[in-house]
Amino acid sequence: MPLTRKAYRAAILHSIADPAEVGIEASYEYFEDGLLVVDNGQISALGHASELLPTLPADIDVTHYQDALITPGFIDTHIHLPQTGMVGAYGEQLLDWLNTYTFPCESQFADKAHADEVADIFIKELLRNGTTTALVFGSVHPQSVNSFFEAARQLDLRMIAGKVMMDRNAPDYLTDTAESSYVESKALIERWHGKGRLHYAVTPRFAPTSTPEQLTLAGQLLSEFPDLYMQTHISENLKEIEWVKELFPERKGYLDVYDHYQLLGERSVFAHGVHLCDDECARLAETGSAISFCPTSNFFLGSGLFNLPMAEKHKLNVGIGTDVGGGTSFSLLQTLNEAYKVMQLQGARLSPFKSLYLATLGGARALRLEEKIGTLQPGTDADFLVLDYNATPLLGYRLKQANNIAETLFVLMTLGDDRTVLQTYAAGNLVHQR
Structure with missing residues (x-):
């Protein structure tokens, strides 16, 4: 089979640890202008677009998303x-x-x-x-x-x-x-x-x-x-x-x-x-x-x-x-919306980064699959999503008021649903297109 290498450029966010164990700041990686490189169904590189693009062949197929966030599936x-x-x-x-x-x-x-x-x-x-x-x-x-x-x-x-x-x-x-x-x-x-x-x-x-x-x-x-x-x-x-x-x-x-x-x-x-x-x-x-x-x-x-x-x-x-x-x-976005309220009713906080962890790396750890899924680390399966900041008029308007990725993520989890998911990839294949 011919090698299939593709790259995806957007804001990119994934969990790398449980915020309850390492603190919020050390629990995630965020690339405001990131690049995800996929080879034969697996992630081969992740980083800042400015650093990775010069290392790739000139003819690589790069899909560039505006006003979107890539996360793990x-x-x-x-x-x-x-x-x-x-x-x-x-x-x-x-x-x-x-x-x-x-x-x-x-x-x-x-x-x-x-x-x-x-x-x-x-x-x-x-x-x-x-x-x-x-x-x-x-x-x-x-x-x-x-x-x-x-x-x-x-x-x-x-x-x-x-x-x-x-x-x-x-x-x-x-x-x-x-x-x-x-x-x-x-x-x-x-x-x-x-x-x-x-x-x-x-x-x-x-x-x-x-x-x-x-x-x-x-x-x-x-x-x-x-x-x-x-x-x-x-x-x-x-x-x-x-x-x-x-x-x-x-x-x-x-x-x-x-x-x-x-x-x-x-x-x-x-x-x-x-x-x-x-x-x-x-x-x-x-x-x-x-x-x-x-x-x-x-x-x-x-x-x-x-x-x-x-x-x-x-x-x-x-x-x-x-x-x-x-x-x-x-919708796990809607489910996380409810999870936040469960914590509120108990006088506890649920940070958006803990929510992201629960829906991705936390789930992978629960299933003992963190070597395969749940992050965007190189070597893992290319299961990832593209979330659309303009999925609904209200979401688009609200996100213009967001000052940082924490706020953006929380709004996606509060106002987001199936409409927010622009594309879903599994093992590098496009399996859903809105």
Whole structure:
């Protein structure tokens, strides 16, 4: 194949560390007139345009964006593919919402044509919103994962997904068995895990919908395939937590259920964690597990406020998640808008640079992919976005009043949405053009 080298010139910003650990100023790199050079799907150089341009061949293809910002692609650490068709459903908290809306919607994914259609819509929505990597729940049907991975593979996206394991406390039409969930998950792992930029996640929905036998087999899969992911939910809703205590009276708490079945580890991501205690945060950090903070969903379902400062105290890896369909937007910009409000309600601050970190490098660290994605460092995958300062009349006007990149970034996260994403690139390929 011929070498394909391209360069992109604009203002460029990326996170290089967690502001909570190094301070805000040392947490990012910003080039007011920057250049990003891409070779065969990977970033080969990043720097000031004035310094890099003279080092490049005269005939290199340089795309120059005016009034735009290049950032790494966004990383969504918690989202449900089969809930695309019921996003924005009215009027329930978690457990009733699952029974009223979610389970009937997920039942349709046994049908290949339906699964293919939704996978296509879902991936287009991710890319339209600048999300280049997502940790995705399928439904209980293997077809949901096959359809998603087939669509993602065609675009060479870095995606992680798994078939839901659920063998109790759900409608009969939507349950598997401990054994069938193990066999079907294993077949999906052997078919997809490590193919191109795809990874598999063992996916017990949450403790109440899995028997001890099923949770044991989920742990067994993780021991059989050492670089798998594990995703589930934890401590989202107070009634849910009480239910877990009733179902597992022998365990000392919700996290201890997962710990007992050996589901904690460096590639384990637990969604929500709204009502975790200090000891649970410490245990998650000790095992290298991560939390996906889902502010939009936590507001929408009335679940509560995630305590980010407590997670930071324990040096716990945290990514951000839209949690569609509990969350009401595929946009991580909109999700960060909500995250800021969650902190405000707790008397805490969320700087725009911490928000950028959560949506990019923080998500990559939560997924143990920081060597591949989450920054614009040379040697990483060329997954990046072009954000348009003039996407809407109000945004264009407001950004003219911004005095520095901190203010610009915060306004993008407050007023921005899918319209702000001009282009999305994955592995150096243009996969969305507004």
